[in-house]
Amino acid sequence: MSSPQPPLAKTVAIKSLEWAVRFWPDDSRHWGVALLAETHEIAQPIEAFFWALGGVSLFLRSHLSHLLALLKLPPGRTTAPIPVGSGGGPRLPRNPRLVTALIFLAVVSLLLLPSGRDAARITASSWNGFGATPGEIRAVERLAAEAQKAGDARQLAFLANCEPDPARSKEFANHAVQLDPSLVWIYASRYRRPVDTVTDAQWIARLQDSDPDNAFVYLLEAQSHVDPDAWSRWWSSSIEPAHPSQVPGYSEWLAAMDRASSAPRYDSYSLRHAELTRQGWAKSPNVPLSLVTYSLWSHILPDVGLVWRYVDLRIRQGQSALAAGHPLEAEQILLQISSFAQRMVDGSQTDFERLSAFEVARRSKKNLRDLYTQTGRIADARATAAELSELETAKEIHWRNANRFRVSTHVRGRAILVQSLAFAALLIALFTLLSLVLLEMLRSAWRRFPRVGWIACRLADFGPAIVLVLAAGFLLAFQPFALALEQYRSAASASTAGPDFVSQLYVLGAAQPLVYLSQPSLQAALWMALIVVLSVIALVIIGRNVWRRAVPAHRR
Amino acid sequence: MGIRLRISRQTLDLLEALLLQPSHWHHGYALSQTTGLASGTLYPILMRLDKSGWLETRWEDTPAPGHPPRHLYRLSGNGREWAREELRSAQQTKFWKPAHGKV
Numbered sequence: 001m002s003s004p005q006p007p008l009a010k011t012v013a014i015k016s017l018e019w020a021v022r023f024w025p026d027d028s029r030h031w032g033v034a035l036l037a038e039t040h041e042i043a044q045p046i047e048a049f050f051w052a053l054g055g056v057s058l059f060l061r062s063h064l065s066h067l068l069a070l071l072k073l074p075p076g077r078t079t080a081p082i083p084v085g086s087g088g089g090p091r092l093p094r095n096p097r098l099v100t101a102l103i104f105l106a107v108v109s110l111l112l113l114p115s116g117r118d119a120a121r122i123t124a125s126s127w128n129g130f131g132a133t134p135g136e137i138r139a140v141e142r143l144a145a146e147a148q149k150a151g152d153a154r155q156l157a158f159l160a161n162c163e164p165d166p167a168r169s170k171e172f173a174n175h176a177v178q179l180d181p182s183l184v185w186i187y188a189s190r191y192r193r194p195v196d197t198v199t200d201a202q203w204i205a206r207l208q209d210s211d212p213d214n215a216f217v218y219l220l221e222a223q224s225h226v227d228p229d230a231w232s233r234w235w236s237s238s239i240e241p242a243h244p245s246q247v248p249g250y251s252e253w254l255a256a257m258d259r260a261s262s263a264p265r266y267d268s269y270s271l272r273h274a275e276l277t278r279q280g281w282a283k284s285p286n287v288p289l290s291l292v293t294y295s296l297w298s299h300i301l302p303d304v305g306l307v308w309r310y311v312d313l314r315i316r317q318g319q320s321a322l323a324a325g326h327p328l329e330a331e332q333i334l335l336q337i338s339s340f341a342q343r344m345v346d347g348s349q350t351d352f353e354r355l356s357a358f359e360v361a362r363r364s365k366k367n368l369r370d371l372y373t374q375t376g377r378i379a380d381a382r383a384t385a386a387e388l389s390e391l392e393t394a395k396e397i398h399w400r401n402a403n404r405f406r407v408s409t410h411v412r413g414r415a416i417l418v419q420s421l422a423f424a425a426l427l428i429a430l431f432t433l434l435s436l437v438l439l440e441m442l443r444s445a446w447r448r449f450p451r452v453g454w455i456a457c458r459l460a461d462f463g464p465a466i467v468l469v470l471a472a473g474f475l476l477a478f479q480p481f482a483l484a485l486e487q488y489r490s491a492a493s494a495s496t497a498g499p500d501f502v503s504q505l506y507v508l509g510a511a512q513p514l515v516y517l518s519q520p521s522l523q524a525a526l527w528m529a530l531i532v533v534l535s536v537i538a539l540v541i542i543g544r545n546v547w548r549r550a551v552p553a554h555r556r
Numbered sequence: 557m558g559i560r561l562r563i564s565r566q567t568l569d570l571l572e573a574l575l576l577q578p579s580h581w582h583h584g585y586a587l588s589q590t591t592g593l594a595s596g597t598l599y600p601i602l603m604r605l606d607k608s609g610w611l612e613t614r615w616e617d618t619p620a621p622g623h624p625p626r627h628l629y630r631l632s633g634n635g636r637e638w639a640r641e642e643l644r645s646a647q648q649t650k651f652w653k654p655a656h657g658k659v
Contacts (some may be wrong), residue, residue, distance in 0.1 A: 053595075
């Protein structure tokens with residue numbers, strides 16, 4: 001005859017305690033066994049159930065106290081510390097796990113602060129050339145879907161500029177223009193992005209239809225006719241091709257450049273683009289900085305090389321006309337180029353455009369002055385020389401003040417310091433974590449390699465503190481960049497804070513550690529060396545103090 | 557001797573129960589019934605008493621057939637003196653009242 005099955009409550013009680021005993025910490029497992037033995041003796045099933053419930057809570061508390069006890073011991077140790085000087089024991093770290101955990105917690109907390117998060121994201125993003133992660137791209141697409149649903153054309157246009165995928169970006173841009181035709185200029189922002197994308201002739205046609213007096217839209221068209229591979233031979237020489245018909249797209253390029261040079265106005269839409277980006281980011285602050293940066297940098301500017309090439313060509317035509325005895329024709333050509341350059345100077349919205357335009361104006365004025373001198377028009381030659389002098393002074397002043405070039409050595413040094421500290425912190429954190437894993441998981445293995453064990457112990461002891469110091473230094477060094485970011489976010493218009501922010505990001509990106517490897521620089525190497533030397537000195541000082549405290553003077 | 561114990565009313569109840577038959581070995585469940593303490597309260601107190609040396613423990617020699625051996629408890633010689641002193645002191649300060657008459 002088989003024994004009757006115990007009631008469910010008692011079965012659950014016994015099974016749960018049996019399971020708990022199996023995983024009970026070794027040092028107190030016998031108490032779990034005692035609780036289990038009592039459960040068998042309890043007649044009332046529900047009483048047995050509550051008895052076991054108390055046992056399970058004791059099991060959890062035992063684990064907690066076991067964990068707390070482990071936290072009080074150094075990494076790699078599960079029993080009480082071996083007294084100093086007992087000899088024979090393996091070399092182990094001195095700092096308890098709790099200290100290590102607290103220091104790492106402090107590092108994580110620093111990096112989780114809003115300013116810490118920005119600093120970490122921006123620096124990490126600069127290592128990736130400000131490229132976006134798949135998760136970030138998905139976030140932008142989600143926001144774009146919301147903007148499409150809400151019929152928010154400006155926000156959709158902003159997100160089209162942030163979207164790296166050409167097809168999706170084109171879709172968003174077309175939808176934005178469909179919703180608000182005045183946004184047609186954003187086609188210029190998406191022009192040839194990425195670089196190898198075939199230019200959309202329809203977009204250029206629509207830009208020209210909507211803004212026919214703007215030289216910029218014809219410059220874009222001219223650029224679209226240039227095939228860099230086919231033009232490379234002509235590109236390397238300084239003269240006009242002997243047989244222009246053999247250079248693909250040459251006559252179309254020339255025609256478009258002629259239209260650009262005679263257009264009454266120049267507007268590259270750079271300010272509209274910057275303002276759209278700033279407002280869009282303010283509206284959707286969750287758009288990652290990498291994609292905002294992508295948007296800021298995605299706006300096309302005229303190809304300076306092509307503009308200069310065209311100007312040189314026209315100047316040579318003027319010189320030929322003069323040599324052929326047609327000074328009025330030569331003057332006409334040079335005046336046209338000079339006016340075009342002046343329109344570019346007046347309409348430029350970025351330092352890069354303005355400085356290029358100054359150079360075009362300078363070349364045309366110089367040739368015009370020479371023409372007047374050669375034809376004996378002394379008064380005109382003097383007036384043009386004065387204009388040329390003013391132009392050169394203006395160019396010099398602008399060059400000094402230009403944001404792109406205003407970035408001082410101090411900011412460059414700061415960028416290198418930020419990158420060096422971030423890189424050093426990451427490297428030491430990785431090695432420290434590796435050492436901790438080694439000490440915790442492979443205790444028997446590292447004891448066979450005492451030198452590796454010694455390094456692991458020192459890293460476990462001092463690594464977290466060094467990482468904390470480096471992380472704090474990194475955040476302090478990042479402050480000027482954080483300030484530029486904050487000013488950009490809170491600026492009343494994109495023209496005031498935008499260029500400074502973009503140039504600071506540019507400098508930070510240029511100072512990233514992978515660039516050091518590909519383009520070694522003395523300044524970067526010096527900073528790196530300084531940080532390494534200071535870290536070693538700090539390690540030695542800390543190590544000596546700890547050793548002196550641990551080992552009595554008479555035993556040293 | 558041992559670590560200093562935090563004397564709660566529940567600890568005093570348990571000490572009183574152990575002192576009812578000081579030389580007798582007690583089961584955990586029986587102590588729970590006498591004191592009214594749940595297992596989650598009773599066992600941490602037993603563990604602390606054991607750690608501080610006031611408690612003697614042993615496993616049952618002849619368990620009931622089909623059942624695992626039970627754990628048995630009683631106060632040690634010093635433990636009994638200490639427990640009586642603690643109970644008297646708690647009674648005098650009116651912190652605790654005995655459930656089973658005068659200690």
